[in-house]
Amino acid sequence: MEELYTLEKEVGRGSYGVVFEGHMAKTGQRVAIKRLPCSNPECIELYLQELWAMRATAKNHVNVIALHSCLLQTGPRTLKPLKPGKLPVRLVESVLKGSVVRDPQVQERNDAQSNSQRRTNSASRLKDRSNTAQARAKHRNETKSNASDSTTPQRPQNRARKRSAQREEEQQGPLRCLALWLVMEYCDGGDLNQYLLSRPPDAQRNHSVVLQLCRAVAFLHGLGITHRDLKPDNVLVCITPKGPVVKVADFGLSKMSEGLADGVLTRQHFSSTCGSDFYMAPEVWGGLTYTSQADIFSLGVMFWAVVERITFLEEGTTQEQLGAYVCKGRSGWLMPLGEALSENADLQLCIPMKFKRAPPLPPPPGPAMCTLLLDMLASNPDARPQADQLEARVRSALKEDSH
Structure with missing residues (x-):
């Protein structure tokens, strides 16, 4: 090395x-x-x-x-x-x-x-067999004579023990x-959680991050690659004089499509449940077959969290994570969006989240961005925008909200 x-x-x-x-x-x-x-x-x-x-x-x-x-x-x-x-x-x-x-x-x-070793053991057993026959017969007789006196069943000795795992x-x-x-x-900026949460909210920076993630996922889907584990932990940041450059990483759960059919990328279906709870799409939570549109849902959760600075504490840790969720019950138990939508496809999401945002609070997203987020988080995968449409949709929403 x-x-x-x-x-x-x-x-x-x-x-x-x-x-x-x-x-x-x-x-x-x-x-x-x-x-x-x-x-x-x-x-x-x-x-x-x-x-x-x-x-x-x-x-x-x-x-x-x-x-x-x-x-x-x-x-x-x-x-x-x-x-x-x-x-x-x-x-x-x-x-x-x-x-x-x-x-x-x-x-x-x-x-x-x-x-x-087996040949040696076999020879040894043949040699010892004649010498031990009488001893075994005597042992059987003693066992029979003692059986009536015993109140507890006795387990016979294991004469051929299994080889130990260590050996x-x-x-x-x-x-x-x-x-x-x-x-x-x-990447010297750490992951997206570390980078954004260690700095005060900045709308321009957040919008840059969202647009870069649009381009990354459009590129991957264009190659027929479905990431299947998009989350802030798997997005790394390089700090440059012109601002942060985000990079999608960790392709351990990714899958590649089988290729082109009549010049069009095939829409491969997957069945294995994988990903991270707070970013998994409802069809994945429900154990249904799914496509690369599950990545769009994961992106929607990330975009919502980045734009509104929504965080939660992962169970068993004190580290803040960017992610959106649904509150269940009076105790405020946090349920992942995908799980909530898999149980109730008609669930109405409240965008912006308002009081659930982490201080300091950025300005809430405008109506056009809220509409885009709701489209990305649709329970029906076919209602979500395609990856190659996302960047244009984001730019259009930001422009419309700025007016």
Whole structure:
């Protein structure tokens, strides 16, 4: 690793991997390096999805995080750069077979050791069989004679205990693919939560963020990529003299469409429930099939939260998060919008939220922006605007409200 990159410090940790701040050894350029341990097929599948999506976007859009390179870790200190367009064969096999595929040489050696051990054990058992036959017969007689005196059923001794998990792990040997390392551009402004909530509200800045997110999602959908986990945590910020540049990141749950049909991008349907509670669309909450329009709902929640500075505290934490919600009951229990709409498709959302905004309060959105937000948060996915329409709709709404 030191020959290519220098790791400085850990800057983030999630369910699947760790992100470090680092530098390129030759140029000194600051980068973000994400380590994804390849410990099971389920995680490996997510990693390959993320790699595939990031390669598809390459460095072609300023509002999508750029992937510089991908490295495959094959030993404690061994890294191998992956060629563009190539996927690690063993990792693909692991996903298809449902178990981690190991180094054939290691597996062959372990199999040979296992076969040798089995032959030794068999010979030993044959040798001992004649010597222990009388002892076993005597043991059975003693057991029968004591059975009438026993009031508690006795479990027979397990003469062939299962091999311990620890010994199995030792015999399996080291993994061929220990981890994937993704080297990406570094964003010095943190995520969207950290950036916006650490500053006083600024309408112009908020509108810039919303427009940039429109462009990012339109670009992704144009490539047939559905993100499926759009939220402020997955939007990173680069601070520039001209203002913040936001970048959509974390493509672990993303899916790519199957391609073009008669020159038009296919509208792929998905069924797996995934995403983050406060941003998931009602059709996802309801366990229905859904399309890329679920991303538009997630964007609607984010836009509403950014424009009105609506926040909530995630359960078990004290960190404020940008996000909209519905209050249930007198206790003020917060219900995600998608969940509320999946239970009641005719639910009327109150935009602007007024008293539920976090101080200091920005000016509430105008009527045209409120109408757009309601369209993006429609319970019917087909009633939501398409990604390629969003930027024009936002610009039109802002212009109309400014008058």
